[in-house]
Amino acid sequence: MCIRKQTLGDISIDNNVCSPNVTYSTGELTTTSSEPITSTTYPPTIYDCDFECNCTCNWKHDDTINFKWIVTKGSTLTTNTGPDGDHTTGSRSGFFIYIETSSPAKFNDTVRLISPDLIVTNDEQCFRFYYHMFGSDIYRLNVYARINGNLGKALWQKEGNQGNQWLFGRISLRGNIQQPIGQPYQLVVEGIIGRGFQGDISVDDLAFNQGPCPVSTVCDFETSDLCSYVNDPTNTIDWKRFQAGTDSSLPSVDVTYSSSHGHFMLLKSDNPSRIGNGRLLTPNYPDTSGSCIKWYMLLENTATLNIRTYGFGAINSNILYTIHGTHGNQWKLAQTTVRSGSSYQVVFEGILNNTNNTLDFIAIDDIEIKSGVCDELGSCDFEKDLCSFQYLKADFDWKRTSYNIELFNAPQFDHTINNRAGFYLWMDRRQTIQGRKARIESELMLVEVRCISFWYFMNNTVGAQLNVYIRDPRSDTYSLIWSKDQIHGSFWALQEITVRPNMTVNGTNRFTIVYEAVVGSKTGDLAIDDLSTRSGSCLSATPPQSMYQCLDGTLIANTKVCDFIVDCKGGEDERLCGNCTFEGPINPLCGWTDVSKGSLMWKRGSN
Template sequence: MYIEASNKVQGSNAVLVAGPVTVGPTDLCLEFWYHMYGKDQGVLSAGLRTRGQANDVKWFKKGNQGSDWYRGQFDIPSNLGVVDILFTAMVGNNYQSDTAIDDIILKNGSCGIDYGYCDFQLDLCSWSNSKDADMDWVFGKGKTVSADTGPNNDHTLKNASGQYIYIETSRPSVSGDTARLMSELFPPRNSVCFHFFYNMYGAGVGALRVSLVSLNSSTDSLAPIGPPQVLWTLTGNQGQGWQEGRVPIPTQYFSHRVLVEGVKGTSYTGDIGLDDLSFTKGDNQPCVVSPASAQPQVTTTPGAPMSTPLPTVPATFNCAFESSYCGWTNDKTAAKQWARYRGATFSQSTGPKADHTSGNGFYIYLEASSGRLNDSARLLSPNIQPGDQCLTFWYHMYGTSVNALSVQLWDAPVVPGVQSDKKVTIWEMRGSHGDKWLQASVDLGGPSNRFARQVVIEAFRGSTYSGDIAVDDIKLTQGACANFGTSTIDCDFENADICGYMQENSDAIDWTWASGVTSSSNTGPTTDHTYRTPSGNYKPASLI
């Protein structure tokens, strides 16, 4: 796929959407190949869009990268729920800015690279200055404006043209003024190691602190759960030059941010520099506080794991619907109800002909003959306790008007006074998938699962009668699901259906399916990446 930049307005965007993808307790790695050749090259970015949230850019490239295919990749953190993956290409200032992508693959596990990395060469990346701070972290190049304090150059490029950020301690700032740099909002996740480089040179240097802020994601304002937890703190003059800092971030059971604070000391000779921030996981050596003198006093981690043993799966959870709904119940407040049934449903060309268990038993289904678009039936499970658990079930979605089936977790608080999200969608499937039963495996556990939960299976009616949705053989087992399963994201663009990827309606241009050379000279690829031949396909874009 590529964008054709000829006769396009500079800055026009083409957005390609893949998904939805359900992200459970295992980190994922998205890998793809990109081609950005041409002297007028614009910008290519890739990222995530969670339901109801703004786009989160995870990968970014700008300018001419040469006439070859290069690999791009980024981590998708665990426990995000249902997300879309977005590829956005922006046209440069002339026609020589064709951009292409190919061979997109979604893998289990981390990519094995740093994430959350920022070298401050262009901007603050995913970090931001806190609006309630006394002052901001500001960009610097070369030496700071005050003598006998601050860096002489950045850490990344190690020259006067590279950028870093720092606190400027000249007037009008006063002693104790604080600048706060906030990370992006992270979901609950396993432990990671925060790396950064700092420069604390000057007789008047105050303090540098790294803290963790746990947040209650069930409130619109993301209210903090207790005060920030200081993980790393260093005070006073540390000498000239950049030094490495490391901070272990323990497993988190709530949404959270990392906070880096620079505090002004006694005078203008107190500039503090910061550069090359990143988070890593799976290190071969343990992550320990560095330098050791930055170790703070021991504090209690908000949301520490409970020490009490976890109950087993309720006996009434597993259900084949042969004689009853077991421990499951219909939500009486929903517009429609799940029905137990045997044999074929009432309508032709939709629904199953038999159950999954034996071919002669019962299943449950949403009858689509009556009702309105998006009317839904909700099936509520018995409460389950926190821990790594795997939900498996079989579903049947066949018919021209099949809408959607989703699995949600509704929380039942076990920590007094602390509410988690009431309703989180962790799996979703849309549209017709043929006249057959298919199996789904959904992880329910991981660090985020600190609350007793109720599983909710919700089916949505489509626009006509031809939208019956059925479910059978629900089972819950302890431990994470064995594997991620077959990814619906993987795509080499060899077929015209482009793997079900969608063009965003709100952009100015579209990605285009193509092979061989693009229509403009000195820009774009000459072959695809998959087969390295002119007959192989990749993805470009043309004006809508």
């Protein structure tokens, strides 16, 4: 099935915001992808290809499989997947390669593009490329080093929908090719087809350079210089650069490459009796009124990680962020805001306790420091991306989309900007198997009284559910705190939930929020937007005594409820008005009016 895309020519800007509010939050993301800090010009090589020749340059298709990468320009054949132009020229006239996932392609079909021979060397070398993975059925993109015809383990891997954008990929080759110095190998770019036709994966601007990969805004520890990070000379245990997958007790993949060929920084002692601490310091950063530090982490057993700053020759006593103990076996993204009136260094301080004679460890990867304060915990308007939310493994994924993208087949307006171009998360109407689920998870939050707020849209569904859970990632325990399975009409409704410590798993100190969509017997529209949280109870959860709160947050007088006049957008003020106990002090007749004629009349009485 192929649906031709429309050609659109609109350019818009919206939602420019400056906020004085400062907080820190932790979270988890699907990927970390960053453009180089500066544009560097490298000499051309036989491995470079921008596909502007309407060919694959010196790269060859794998003739042992039936499917091939397709060279094209403009957009791919199917709507709601693939780019609308190439990366090289940024226009519809530029060329790129992609995999076509419409019929006759089927799940797990594979395409491969193979480079000319490269030679293993001890020198720094880098493979660079851009990739586009947009669509609800996106599966997997791999890069391999093929040795004597064998692929082995992937050097680099990405899976799932990465958003409607070209992203920068890079692989540091030195030390990652399992072949002796001086021997040949080939790079292989492999795309694997997902379960539906909205799974087009695109690649552009393949390039190779001698020397290190270009400097990025993210420190990924893929080169031995460690981005100029250094250990504190007073450490009792030093942080070390470690390759994923070389120890079964440690992370099997890193964050940067999502493979066993990637690296991360590790703090671990060599035996349980050796306890201690280690500090890893970043390079100097200038004074800031608010910068956001983001990093991925994994903690084991009873380890503690503190984030601090170093300035004027001393460690700042103020701890910006702290976390203790394990929180599951997946990489978690954390973030915190730093302010400093002078130049500073960020300090990653790990403390190993090795409780119960069990080795602790702390792993960190993909550290980024950007100007501007961090986002609120558990908050996202989806206008740019998923913020600090992450898709959880489920039957399918929520789809970040808009009315314009869906070609008028979804909620007409988002809630944030009340516009057809505005984004939200949506349960795709093509999901028709009842009971299938999609889940998205927030970052970690401290257990405390907290207000969860979100807007939801449920219309023309039958049996579909929207559920909200709080999850303890350590025990993988889900606690249902809110559920909705009734439609309310074609408008956005506000929901606020106060989370209290007694609602979480006993003994846990952090939790995440999970939003779950469940397919019903009829698929209409189910969407969420403008998710947020704040410390304290939800103040607006209970309206004033004389007022009634509509689902969209509008307040109307209680006297307007059940008066046979619809005042709420969804008509809920008149929906349940057939029943009346005649007990209320306000509007005791529930809108009923006595229309008796003659001497007998209905009157409200009591015993």
